[in-house]
Amino acid sequence: MKMLEERILKDGIVAQGDVLKVSGFVNHLIDVELMDECGKELRRLYANEQIDKILTIEASGIGIACLVARHFGVPVLFAKKARSSNISNSVYTAKVASFTHGNVSDIIVSKDYLNKGDRVLIIDDFLANGCALMGLRELCRQAKAQIVGAGIIIEKEYQGGGNKLRAEGMRIESLAKIKSMSVEEGIEFC
Amino acid sequence: MKMLEERILKDGIVAQGDVLKVSGFVNHLIDVELMDECGKELRRLYANEQIDKILTIEASGIGIACLVARHFGVPVLFAKKARSSNISNSVYTAKVASFTHGNVSDIIVSKDYLNKGDRVLIIDDFLANGCALMGLRELCRQAKAQIVGAGIIIEKEYQGGGNKLRAEGMRIESLAKIKSMSVEEGIEFC
Numbered sequence: 001m002k003m004l005e006e007r008i009l010k011d012g013i014v015a016q017g018d019v020l021k022v023s024g025f026v027n028h029l030i031d032v033e034l035m036d037e038c039g040k041e042l043r044r045l046y047a048n049e050q051i052d053k054i055l056t057i058e059a060s061g062i063g064i065a066c067l068v069a070r071h072f073g074v075p076v077l078f079a080k081k082a083r084s085s086n087i088s089n090s091v092y093t094a095k096v097a098s099f100t101h102g103n104v105s106d107i108i109v110s111k112d113y114l115n116k117g118d119r120v121l122i123i124d125d126f127l128a129n130g131c132a133l134m135g136l137r138e139l140c141r142q143a144k145a146q147i148v149g150a151g152i153i154i155e156k157e158y159q160g161g162g163n164k165l166r167a168e169g170m171r172i173e174s175l176a177k178i179k180s181m182s183v184e185e186g187i188e189f190c
Numbered sequence: 191m192k193m194l195e196e197r198i199l200k201d202g203i204v205a206q207g208d209v210l211k212v213s214g215f216v217n218h219l220i221d222v223e224l225m226d227e228c229g230k231e232l233r234r235l236y237a238n239e240q241i242d243k244i245l246t247i248e249a250s251g252i253g254i255a256c257l258v259a260r261h262f263g264v265p266v267l268f269a270k271k272a273r274s275s276n277i278s279n280s281v282y283t284a285k286v287a288s289f290t291h292g293n294v295s296d297i298i299v300s301k302d303y304l305n306k307g308d309r310v311l312i313i314d315d316f317l318a319n320g321c322a323l324m325g326l327r328e329l330c331r332q333a334k335a336q337i338v339g340a341g342i343i344i345e346k347e348y349q350g351g352g353n354k355l356r357a358e359g360m361r362i363e364s365l366a367k368i369k370s371m372s373v374e375e376g377i378e379f380c
Contacts, residue, residue, distance in 0.1 A: 029303040030252075030266040032259040059248040062220075063266060066253035069222040070260075076220040076253060083291060101273060113219040 001175040027060035039068035042151040045173045049148045052119045065123040077113050082106040092142040096135035118145035127152040130161025191365040217250035229258035232341040235363045239338045242309045255313040267303050272296040282332040286325035308335035317342040320351025
């Protein structure tokens with residue numbers, strides 16, 4: 001998506017440790033108009049699919065998911081990071097390793113809101129090693145919900161997580177796919 | 191807001207410990223259409239005000255803030271809960287006690303994104319004792335940003351936090367204001 005790629009080149013900051021900072025328009029200060037355009041584009045890409053629900057993960061996925069969901073006319077369910085190890089029977093749960101924070105979290109969704117047969121579109125801001133998507137896929141597996149696909153704002157394609165999941169059969173649409181990135185050379189898109 | 195009050199009466203659950211569960215449409219599964227209507231109503235209430243930025247707090251405020259922000263045509267900045275005590279110089283920080291989780295968090299926003307003179311509308315899902323609003327007000331004070339007002343989905347008016355802040359000069363518009371609530375008697379709105 002050209003508008004998004006241009007914005008990443010203009011305002012994204014490549015930092016040491018393979019980090020792309022987009023906190024000025026994606027995941028701290030949110031450019032609502034741009035994310036709304038991303039929602040429109042994802043609606044176009046998934047135009048022929050019936051979607052019942054959008055699933056995302058807190059925190060930075062939530063705003064984007066809500067803006068995307070408006071174009072689909074469906075609710076958003078966000079997986080929460082469990083705040084204690086005391087997880088009740090009323091939730092589905094999976095483990096997610098965070099690339100950014102270098103730790104592992106339990107994520108949960110209430111069994112009341114993710115149901116058998118639900119046709120789910122997963123939305124997230126970043127796709128790198130694919131751990132968040134794998135965690136959300138696991139929640140859907142437990143619920144017997146069906147994943148129609150995923151919509152991602154920025155995929156670090158060279159990290160391989162997206163292509164691994166595609167090879168396993170998941171449809172993934174990423175609006176900006178980064179082929180390579182370094183502090184010295186900058187960003188190259190696929 | 192009648193549509194919201196009716197939904198709270200229909201799907202909200204009053205639980206022991208003075209808890210109102212609205213996780214089926216506000217803060218776990220999000221009814222995007224309803225929250226979009228809330229955004230439209232807040233735009234109407236703040237129609238005569240210039241707003242530069244919407245400020246909220248993770249996690250459940252973010253989705254609502256983004257849907258509201260679309261009606262104002264402004265970006266959303268969300269305060270993050272600090273994950274370590276190692277807070278850098280590049281952020282403003284405040285402490286927020288959580289009614290729901292019974293703990294105290296440090297919240298932070300980057301100094302890059304909350305600026306002197308910014309005219310800020312604060313958005314959150316709940317207002318009870320007012321701790322989140324006080325924390326966000328403190329961030330704005332540090333940044334010398336100006337709070338135009340707050341927009342709240344559900345205020346537990348009887349807990350007094352909102353009226354204390356109003357008495358201190360903050361404009362607060364709450365779309366549903368609960369006068370009293372109990373497991374036995376249910377919910378009464380103001």
